[in-house]
Amino acid sequence: MSKISEGEKLIPINIEDEMKSSYIDYSMSVIVSRALPDVRDGLKPVHRRVLYGMYQLGLFSKSQYKKSARIVGEVLGKYHPHGDISVYDTMVRMAQNWSLRYPLVDGQGNFGSLDADPPAAMRYTEVRMEKISEEMLLDIQKETVDMKLNFDDSLEEPTILPTRIPNLIINGSSGIAVGMATNIPPHNIKETIKAIFAYIDNNNNLSVEKIIKYIKAPDFPTGGIIYGYDGVKKALCTGRGRIILRAKVHFEEIDGRKCIIVNEIPYQVNKSDMISKTIELIKEGRIEGIYQIRDESDRKGLRIVYVLKQNTNSNIILNKLFQFTSLQIYFNVNIIALVNGKPEQLNIKDLIKNFVDHRHDVIIKRTKYELKKYKHRIHILIGFLKILNHLDIMIQLIRKSKNRNEACGELIKKFDISDDQSKSVLDLRLQSLTTLEQENIKKEYKELNNKIKFLKEVLSKYSVRTKIIKEELLEIQKKYQDPRRTQIDHYGREVNMEDLIENEQVVLTISKAGYIKRTSLSEYKRQGRGGIGNRGAITKESDYFKHLLIATNHQYLLLFTEKGKCFWLRVYEIPEGSKISKGRAIQNIINLQKDDKVNAYILTGNISDKKYVKDYYVMMVTKKGIIKKTSLEHYSRPRKYGINAIVIRKGDSLLEAILTKGNGHVFIALNKGRIIRFSEKKVRATGRNSSGVIGLTVKDDMTIGMICVDKRDKGQLLVVSEKGFGKRSNLKDYRLTNRGGKGIKTINITKKTGNLISIQYVSEEDDLMIIKKSGVMIRIPISDIRIMGRATQGVRLVYLKENDAIADVAKVYKTIID
The missing domain is CATH 3.90.199.10 (Topoisomerase II, domain 5)
Incomplete structure (x- = not known):
């Protein structure tokens, strides 16, 4: 330790207290002197x-x-x-x-x-x-x-x-202090001034909600699109919020290729970095379908061209660009500024209030300065007026005086004026002594009196000052107003998975062992009746595809188990696989119990749409012919571990579930070839925790399927047997009865045809997908299948090898035929 010099002394301090004090001093210095803007001038x-x-x-x-x-x-x-x-x-x-x-x-x-x-x-x-x-x-x-x-x-x-301009609002600010940061977006000057006018006109008592009718949203220098309004409203009302900001794009066709053209990018985005990172994402395979990226920007403006590959969905690619690149950013608003030297969280009303208060303060100080200046000038003019009426005496006094100081003294004594007045008289030029100039002095005196009167009014009346503020702002608006650059999409939302996946038609296949997958429908080509089909998935000898559904990626899939539970999936959440792939076990996708399995599936529209779910019912049937109807609304809030759909009686299990509108005719078929038709109104709608009523009398056979048809429809009923036979019959061939009966014959069951396995409601324009237990699939036009009577065995639909059989049948609707 060095020695203490003479006159010095050592003062012990607590190191913890010193660190706290020093850090606070440092942080306040950063906050006040470097990082945060003043709320008044921004x-x-x-x-x-x-x-x-x-x-x-x-x-x-x-x-x-x-x-x-x-x-x-x-x-x-x-x-x-x-x-x-x-x-x-x-x-x-x-x-x-x-x-x-x-x-x-x-x-x-x-x-x-x-x-x-x-x-x-x-x-x-x-x-x-x-x-x-x-x-x-x-x-x-x-x-x-x-x-x-x-x-x-x-x-x-x-x-x-x-400042006469509300700079903090129109230009914004950003900065990182110690323990806090600010990020204030810019706004349009015309909108801002209109909001200030409205604030002043409402006696400084305008609510934030009304202010944002004038200042609609931030207006960024690079343009772009504000996507969605909730974040904007929260930011302007509270001072904190997240704004989704997107590039402005459009589509063009260049040299026969679709192109995405970007003309404006989000605020503070580095263009070259954005392009290079996009190229990296393309190389990694996270964004597919882009053939080339060209930066064609020049002095005239920004232009980035994304050239797309052939047969790609430009909207899906654009959504992926929004999701993974800086074509869409989140601008996190955090309005913190110095108010009286202290950092405060402010909303848009607070910014306007502080600016208006500052303008009042400036006008008061300016008025006092001008008042002081004019009063001094009036004082001088009074001296002129006293002397100009006695010019000859004044000239004689000046001529007799030895110097300037003596002349001043003589003028003060003779005319009773101040020292300033006497000096100003001596500074007068000879031309000021003319009659015309004397009149000008009197005129100036009168004008200054009027100005002083006005300035006193400015100081005493708040309303006069607000009028001046408005006049000055109106002048600013006329000079600098310009159109809004950033557009506002009030109904925009964040990109989700649905936006990144094309809503194409897919085939959903589920095996007997519970493996599920989705495959593009385009992989399945039409064949004629009696063909052998295309190779499907490779499955174990003990497994085969049991169910087949035609869907679109954005649909909802309700899964019903044999024990009466219901689960929920989006179609795009089902793993994708090729025609020959096995798929993924359902129990790995949903929380299915080990002793339960999925037996029925319903494809629906948006179950979050309240009107949609109120218009539909879920109709279920068990293997023993018990039928139940429940509003789809009861299935619109799925849970992780499923919900109860129906109470299953002992020895029974859920077989089928379909979507209905509540006013159709129900057809239930048995494997021995019988079918019953009754009005859906015969089944009363009940809650999820009920068991249902008898739909069809079942003895030594079992239910194999159910359909519901509008009574005005003019299609046909298609039946298919397990050995590949099938036919179409007119609906009028099936009489309407009460539920609970035995039904009537729909196909002549023989050893050659095998038992009935499927019923479908079809029309001429539809296609039929048939899947064999061997995994082979075939797609044939419904028009190739003859319309025949109820009691016939039908025609061969597909050729089967020995020991093979039909596993399932699905209709491909006319709206999704290739």
């Missing part, structure tokens, strides 16, 4: 010093440009004792029309680009103030703002600027 100290330095150098909008290095040196040497890079970088950003909505510096030379290219060195670039910056410094010489000493106490600098 500037941080470095921005304010740059503008004041240019003002002192006389670099106005109509002046000649001066080297940036000159301004940087001026600011560093007089006001901002920090690095020159910080000052120059600030000035560069103030000149970039893609960084500020209303640039404050007029730059000449290379000031960077949207690709984040660095600006030229400060010795090469030149600057001057933009016209709008002059509005921020106007009246500063009229003692409108407080001044403080600079870092070495040799000069004074303003603590705030007397």
Whole structure:
């Protein structure tokens, strides 16, 4: 330890207390002096010093440009004792029309680009103030703002600027302090001024909800689209919120290829980085379908071209670009600014209030300055008027005086005037003694009295000051208003999985052992009746595909188990597989009990749509012919572990579930070839926890299927047996009876045909998908199948090898035929 010098003493301190105190001092210095803007002029100290330095150098909008290095040196040497890079970088950003909505510096030379290219060195670039910056410094010489000493106490600098423009609202600000950050978006000046007018007109009592009718949303310098309005409303009302900002795009066809054209990108996005990262995503296979990316931007504007591969869905690719690249960003609004030197969280109303209060303060100080100036001038004019009526006496007194001081004294004694008045009289030119000039002095005296009267009114009446504020803002609006650049899509939402997956037609296949997959319908081509089909999935000898459904990727799939539970899936959530793949076990997708299995499936529309679910019912039937009807609304809120759909009686199991509208005719078929038809109204709708009523009498056979048909439909009933025979019959061949009967014959069951396995309602334009237990599938037109009577055995639909049989049949609707 070094020795203590004479006169010095050692003061012990607590290191913890010293660290706390020092850190608080440091953090407050960063918050107040570097990172956060003042709510009144929207500037941080470095921005304010740059503008004041240019003002002192006389670099106005109509002046000649001066080297940036000159301004940087001026600011560093007089006001901002920090690095020159910080000052120059600030000035560069103030000149970039893609960084500020209303640039404050007029730059000449290379000031960077949207690709984040660095600006030229400060010795090469030149600057001057933009016209709008002059509005921020106007009246500063009229003692409108407080001044403080600079870092070495040799000069004074303003603590705030007397801005006429609401700079913090129209240009925004961003900065990271200690323990807090600010990120304020820019807004359109015309919308902002209209909101201020409305605020003033409502006696400063306008609600935030009404203010946002004028300031609709942020307006970014690079344009783009604000996607969705909830985040905007929250941000403007609370000061915090997340805004979805998208690029502005359109589609073109260039050289026979579809192209996505980007003309505007989100705020603060680096264009070249965005393109390079997109290329990486393409190489990684996360974005498919893009053939080439070209940057065709030039001085006329931005243009990025995404050339797409043939036979690709441009909307799906665009959604993937929004999801994975900076074509869509989240702008996190956090409005924190200094209010009376302290950081505060503010909403849009608070910003307007503080700006209006600042303008009142500036006008009061300006008025006091002008009043003081005019009163002094009036005082001088009174002296003139006293003496001008006695010019000869005044001239004689001056001629007799030895010097200026003696003349002043004589004038004071003779005419009873002040020292200032006497000196001003002596400074009068001879031309001022003419009759015309004397009249001008009287006229000026009268005009100044009127001005003083008005200025006193300004000081005493709040309403007069608000009128001045509005007049000045109206002038600002006329000078600088421009159209909104950023569009607003009020109904936009975040990209979800549905937007990234094409809503194509798919085939869902489920095996007897419980494996499920989806395959594009385009993989299955039409064949004629009696064909052998295409190879399906490779399955174990003990397994085969039992169910087949035709769906679209965006549909909802309700899965019903034999024990009466219901589960919920989106079709695109089902693993994709080729025709020959096995699929994935259902129990690995849903929380299925080990002793339960899925027996029935329903494809629905959007079950989140309240109107949709109220219009439909779920009709279920068990193997023993018990039928039940429940509103689809009861199945619109699925749970992770499923919900109860029906109470299954002992020895029975759920067989089938279909979607109905509640006013059709129900057909239930038995494996021995019998079928019953009755009105759906015979089945009363019940809740999920009921067991149902008898639909068909079952003895030594079992139920194999159910359909529901509108009584006005004119299609046919298709039946298929397990050995590949089938036929169509007219609906009128089946008489309407009461539920609970034995039914009538629908097909002649023989050893050759095998038992009945499927019934379908079809029309001429539909196709039929048939799957064999061997895994082979065939797709044939319904029109190839003859219409025959009820009691016949039908015709051969598909050729079967020995020991093979039909596993399931599905209808391909006419709306999704290739």
